[in-house]
Amino acid sequence: MDRIELPGKPRRGRAARRDLSPNDGTPPAAPHSEIGASADREAGHCSDAPHRSAAGLAPHSEIVSREAGEGEVGPSSCEPQVPPADLADQIAELREQWRRRQAWHRAEKALTLQAKALCRRLAEGGDKAEADRIYGAAYGKGSHPLADIALAATFPLTEARDSIAKHRAAVEKRLVKLAKALPVAPWVEGTRGVGLLSLAAIVGEAGDLGAYANPAKLWKRMGLAIMPDGRQRRTTGAAALDHGYSPARRSVVWNIGACIMKAGGPLKEIYDARKLYELPRVETKGHAHNRAQRYVEKRFLRLLWCEWRKGGGDHRGPDTHRTRVASVTPIPDAA
Incomplete structure (x- = not known):
């Protein structure tokens, strides 16, 4: 968890932890350097x-x-x-839901990489391009002699990944609902290229x-x-x-x-x-x-x-x- 030292009172024996915003949304301190200003x-x-x-x-x-x-x-x-208290509670829930979404998304990517690593063990010489073809063939994209073996080796991982993806989608729906209730939501929806999930991401990261x-x-x-x-x-x-x-x-x-x-x-x-x-x-x-x-x-x-x-x-x-x-x-x- 990030910690902030009071301005002008750095801890002895270590650098002052300034400019880092805590998890409760408190703003980071302004840069102390004239150039940083x-x-x-x-x-x-x-x-x-x-x-x-x-x-x-x-x-x-x-x-x-x-x-x-x-x-x-x-x-x-x-x-x-x-x-206000209601807005503060809404922001707190949004931040927690966003962190949960990010953790699950990282888990999905990790499981995908593990599945592809197993396919690379099947590829001759560990060739990545060949491993990608084996992985794709195992899940219906093209054909490869080792597709069935790859499917048996990776199915538990991809099954777990797909289960996480379903729960992540539900969290993202909740994030959109929370973002839509924010006062700035109408302005964001009127800005091309930006959606409510993007607003949820910013508030989730910045508070x-x-x-x-x-x-x-x-x-x-x-x-x-x-x-x-x-x-x-x-x-x-x-x-x-x-x-x-x-x-x-x-x-x-x-x-x-x-x-x-x-x-x-x-x-x-x-x-x-x-x-x-x-x-x-x-x-x-x-x-x-x-x-x-x-x-x-x-x-x-x-x-x-x-x-x-x-x-x-x-x-x-x-x-x-x-x-x-x-x-x-x-x-x-x-x-």
């Missing part, structure tokens, strides 16, 4: 400025450069919200989004922050505590970004504009794609955070927001 400058806020939903996103001229940050407006700071004082802290939780030594990533040693990086959380947002790219819509238009901007700045089209998708992922999380604050309820009144909207630096159209 650029993540806060990338954050946007929607409480005072006119809100822009997925149906009315900023045009290409409002996409700022990477040096200026991956957002449109300046820093904001909001006190963490305390959700109550209202507990994050600004979008930059949510980015940090989901693995999208800018750190003093570069982008947030998996690392070792004391730096691992500062990064607080989870590949599972990062993959959730990456999958959402990939779906947005395929679905089209306003966020895809933002991606296209950002990719044109990045192309002359990087070596390959692949780098431009990755940067543009990362930009859109952060944009989506920021919009979701704003909608949560607005629709999910600022339960403490309108005067508790302390915001500052900065000027937007336009960039010229790419040639």
Whole structure:
């Protein structure tokens, strides 16, 4: 279980565990480095400025450069919200159901890999391609002389996997039902490329989004922050505590970004504009794609955070927001 040291009071003899959000949804602390604080400058806020939903996103001229940050407006700071008891209970159940779903999904993948490993023992020389053909033939895809032997060897594993899959599907239905009851559900359903299960995944990994004082802290939780030594990533040693990086959380947002790219819509238009901007700045089209998708992922999380604050309820009144909207630096159209 993650633990947080109080600010300014690190434990003796070990690195301070800061910036790591506990399981109850408490937001991670902001980066203490001046360079790391650029993540806060990338954050946007929607409480005072006119809100822009997925149906009315900023045009290409409002996409700022990477040096200026991956957002449109300046820093904001909001006190963490305390959700109503019913919403808190709903979020708690959603998080537990999501963890259960993830554990069962990992078990499914492990059983599949074990079954394929048994087929590799049957393949000549342990060839993986041959093992895949044996595995497919054992379950009706093609034919192979060793298909019957492979079926007998792997059937207990695949039977257990299929049983887990049925229960996982039931949990996913429950997750969708819980996500649909969240105040931001109508906005999410109106955003192309994003569904209620994706919303459940974000809340399952991040907890109550209202507990994050600004979008930059949510980015940090989901693995999208800018750190003093570069982008947030998996690392070792004391730096691992500062990064607080989870590949599972990062993959959730990456999958959402990939779906947005395929679905089209306003966020895809933002991606296209950002990719044109990045192309002359990087070596390959692949780098431009990755940067543009990362930009859109952060944009989506920021919009979701704003909608949560607005629709999910600022339960403490309108005067508790302390915001500052900065000027937007336009960039010229790419040639």
